[in-house]
Amino acid sequence: MDDETAPQKGTVTQRAIERIKAMIGEGRLEPGQRLPTERDLAAQLGISRSSMREAIRALTVLGVLEARHGSGIYVTQLEAGDLLETFGVVADLSRGPRLVELLEIRRILESTATALAAARITPDQLAEVEKHLAAMNATDDPEEILAHDLAFHRVIAAAAGNETMAAILEGLSSRTFRARVWRGYQEEGAFTRTRREHAAIHRALAAHDPEAARAAAAAHVGEVEEWLRAQLGP
Amino acid sequence: MDDETAPQKGTVTQRAIERIKAMIGEGRLEPGQRLPTERDLAAQLGISRSSMREAIRALTVLGVLEARHGSGIYVTQLEAGDLLETFGVVADLSRGPRLVELLEIRRILESTATALAAARITPDQLAEVEKHLAAMNATDDPEEILAHDLAFHRVIAAAAGNETMAAILEGLSSRTFRARVWRGYQEEGAFTRTRREHAAIHRALAAHDPEAARAAAAAHVGEVEEWLRAQLGP
């Protein structure tokens, strides 16, 4: 075995990325822990600081590491939000048929999350849902409506009790993604329908009726899905 | 307005990443297209080649760009597989309660995908499912069983017709993730139960019975989920 001198697979930067990921996976680096300096890390792996910086940058955008200027490099808490932020990138760069696929996934997850929320939601959380519902119906500013719409679903996802699912749904509802689809959808006077659907979701949540919540959420997303499918069609 | 000279938000590298992402989002860079050279790009944005390289590396690990040594930098096809490869990183670095959450998501998506597959699967695809099913039952080598198990579900996900969902499920079944959970699960003699569940899924697919397929797949993943939940509990 000569793994001592020449592994030599791929670029050095890629190898550095794998090495650091492995350290975290093996538990040698705990969440929140501070890493050695860039210079030390580069020396340890026998590569230049430039290459090490590229590796660190890559792991930073993946949400695994966090660099604090003047302080050091730290492992993130490795929570769902940290790691799944990149999911929003997928939504932002997707177009055409893939947008429909993403909405289909959102429909599946959102309906399940809403059903779970119906069973588990607390009075406080329900009050917050109602707050955003009221705010959404009290204004005509599309920006404000969109913001409260996002918050409405975010609270519900949080109430479902699965942080990972909430993070994914957050990515699937990222500002640019929603804005792109919402614009055209709302231009067709879908406001009243949207309000009716939101009211139905809220009713199911308040009644703690999971099946009704699932149906209402699925219909809510499904409406947009159908509209988008028609847009892309002939 | 002085956005001409000093946007100055975040690091220059971060800004470069956003700029390139924006170019793709606005359609100024098409999938498969070749970018200017690192040196030219750096000059265009007024930054050093080092910083530009970090930005490119970051977008490379995100699956947005692809660098070919000696040839140039290209935009990927931006397909689900390219962009969601990073989803596997999440699965690899997750532990404890988050593993259960990931399995819960996999149960939801896998059951839906299997139901869709039951309605849409072609004879050819069904034959491939049977091939892996037979191969899985014909050996005792855990490695081989795992490989055919993965392929079994991969074919089903593909038959569901949603490439994005298939890519996510692929990430949720990545080698290291499955290996870590499967090892302990199978050590408890779950082989026969797994085989029975796989047979049930195949039966539902062959009968083109979506509801039966959904139930069988949900039970299949749910078994592992329950086992893992028990492992983590007291």
Next chain:
DNA sequence: GACGCATAGTGGTCCGACCACCCTGCTGGT
């Protein structure tokens, strides 16, 4: 004891050089 400043250490940026690889076009032969 609390405040403020000097200082060492860290990540952020830039530069210039060289290497490894790919592609093209030319050259030489058949």
Next chain:
DNA sequence: ACCAGCAGGGTGGTCGGACCACTATGCGTC
């Protein structure tokens, strides 16, 4: 005329060093 082989230029990959911007620590001062 055609094709194989080679040589060159262009590209990403790596390296080393220098300097800047920011943070945190500790010491001195009040």
